[in-house]
Amino acid sequence: MIENSTPIADRNDNFTRSAGKQLAVYALYAVVTLAVVVYLLAIAAGHTGSNGADMGINVANNSITIALREEPPQLDTGRSTDGASVIVLSHAFEGLIAYDEEAQLTPGVAERWEIRTDGATFWLREDARWSDGQPVTAHDFEFAWKRAIDPATASEYSFIFYSIKNAEAINTGQLPKETLGVRAVNDRLLEVEFEQATPYFDKLVAFVTYFPVREDFYERTDGRYGADADELLYNGPYMITEWVHSASMIWKKNPYYWNDKRGFLDEIRVAYITADTNAKLNLFKDGQIADTHLESPMLPSAMAAHWQIDRAMDGTVFFVVFNHRPGRVTDNLNLRKAMLYAQDPVELVNKALKDAAFLPAASLFPVWVGGVKEKFREEYAAPKHQMDLEKARHHLELAKQELGLAAIPPLVLLVDAQPVSQLAATYYQELYRQRLGLEIRIDSQIFKQRLAKMTAGDFDITVAGWAPDYDDALTYGEFFASWNLQNRGRYASADMDADVRIAQTSLDQKERMDAFGRIQQLVYDDVAMIPMYERGWSFVVDPRLKGFRRRSVGPEIDYNYAYIDVSSD
């Protein structure tokens, strides 16, 4: 409409020139004003963030700068549950027992320990200190554990204490917390009494919920324990000296830390908190952070840049879970077998997910879990899986007969909204349609909604990922116990339960591993689930930083043993 009206101004060059000059003057004003505004805003911004960014590796200061994926939501060790917090806590605290460079148990605050059928004893070292210089005593552990099990604390991980005497009864409010089976005999002797034999207790105490809390300091924080850098007392190699929420943190070397084999850096600066892997890659390219993880699409350019690319398993195993509740078609063994034989995890990883760091899963137990002497999977081979369409179709026919159905009704596949889950879901949908003529309906839900549906059993099949709490095969092995709430498909088998009981209580490592071996086979024979993949990450580290670790158990990224070495350049 405007374009068609008679132009007046644009033919009038004289007018345009004068008006243009006027506009240029305004533009000048605008730029000057803008500069002033930017300056004022920058002063204001200085109060809301930290400009403590530094180069990824600062050799002169013996410090590094890193990025975290997310703000640690809970630094109160008694209530913490998530990976982001575990990363921070694993640097700032130390339990009775810790992990060494090669992820093996090593003495922490405890010098030595003894685990019996009825309990455990820990002898604490003399030189373990809090970041204010006071000694770490057995009382700090007793206090921390009693507080975490207290129903008023409402710790989500309180179950991890249930092997200690009276723990569950205290947590349900039937007994006072003073009755918990833990006692500081003196400052350096901690006695634990078990509810039932717990051969893997040494691995449990390496977990954050078992970390110490000093009572007098805790009382002083007045309910704000862990809320800010100065509301925590540290006993690990590093201590948090500055924490601007969701923006930055500074971890300084704890001068009172006893072990000269951990904590070599003077300072670790968390200058960025972002979940954007591209942003992290850009920061790494610019030399602003010491390490970053790489996604598949980034690998070609990373290789072109001649970076040293490493891979590490993050410990999480993913599998397709069936709904075993009575009345569901997926409760039928032959249908599950048909679905098992029609697929191949290798194909899933190589053709659909295409992530070089993922490993096709073959078992409930990941490859790195320890067995009697060697790796569990070396001692107890995973069931040999071969895709067999003939067999699959045969089982499908049997399933139809048993169920009395002419055709299997559409199956609901519940997944989250993550890209990798979506890829897997469409892969299975296509696969079962083509190979078995089964219709799969994908039900995509965001985080909490998916969990609500999983817990309620509102699905036929779903995808579950399981990350380890502690470094023992049991963390995976008990998944399909009938009483395990994590078993959201409600798989139930008397054989399974019996073997889990053995694995939980036997002090004979061979006997336990035999039980896990039977569990591994049973999961396959009963098709409790279909293994998908073990998750791993490709990552790159500044070549001057040595001793950096990515872990399967405990903190995902670990700088406790990291040090700067420029000699190799």
Added chain:
Amino acid sequence: MLWYIGKRLIQGLITVWFIATATFFAMHNVPGDPLLNERATTPTIRANLEAKYGLDQPVTTQYFIYLKNIVRGDFGISFAQENREVNDIIREHFPVSAILGVLAVIIAAVGGILWGSLTALYRNRLPDYLIMFLVILGISVPSFVIAAISQLGIVTLNNLAGTTVLPVAGWGTIYHMLVPALVLGLSTMAYLTRLMRSSMLEIVNSDFVRTAKSKGVPPARIFARHQLRNAVLPVITVLGPSIAAITTGGFVVEIVFAIPGLGRFFVEAVQQLDYTVIMGTTVFYGTFLVFMVILVDVIYGFIDPRVRMS
């Protein structure tokens, strides 16, 4: 005027109450709750948590408790960041979003008005074509693409210069905010440019401009007093909602540039079903938006005499 403002404020309060109520019940009707986690909780642990957060009460009771707390200005404690009060989250992170947003809006408004006037002046000539092409780009390319590309641009620039000219990400200094603010304001700037251009073209052909010209008013004065001032009105109108939209819509830019703004909490709280943070940010932003609209109406009254008279 005072009566008018008062009336608008009361309307605004009702709007905010409505937003709070609708959000509260919508949120509680979504399947799932903030206490659900990948790690399944035993009934005991769950009961302990429910008691701690007051989720064991009936929803209507929770609603009235909530309303009472909101009136007192207490939004409660976050479920996801269990040690932080929602008030603290807003107090610490809104200024970041606001600083970034204000800068983005200023860049967008100033740029939009200048480019818009320029294209109108040079209509159907090279500057017009060039700028309008960029405007189409600015409107149609999503901000996460622009953010990622400009970040890559910074990395390339730094590599070429061999030193850190501009920081790649982070927050705290003047240099940290320039590029994110530009990216954040870009689509608004493009939109305002188009708006300003059509508005200018309409004014150029209006009677009072023709009269002024025939009276012999100097061109610069016609341009400044008669054209620009009148043409800028529609821009002012959309500026209020734009401020609110930019300040609340910084999620993508905040993630890409690792900026600790409130936008992240606003979006992530929904995914986490973090009841208290959802309520806190929604009510806060709702109030902010309503207030901005009222503010624009009042400013409008000052700029346009016709509004003042009616």
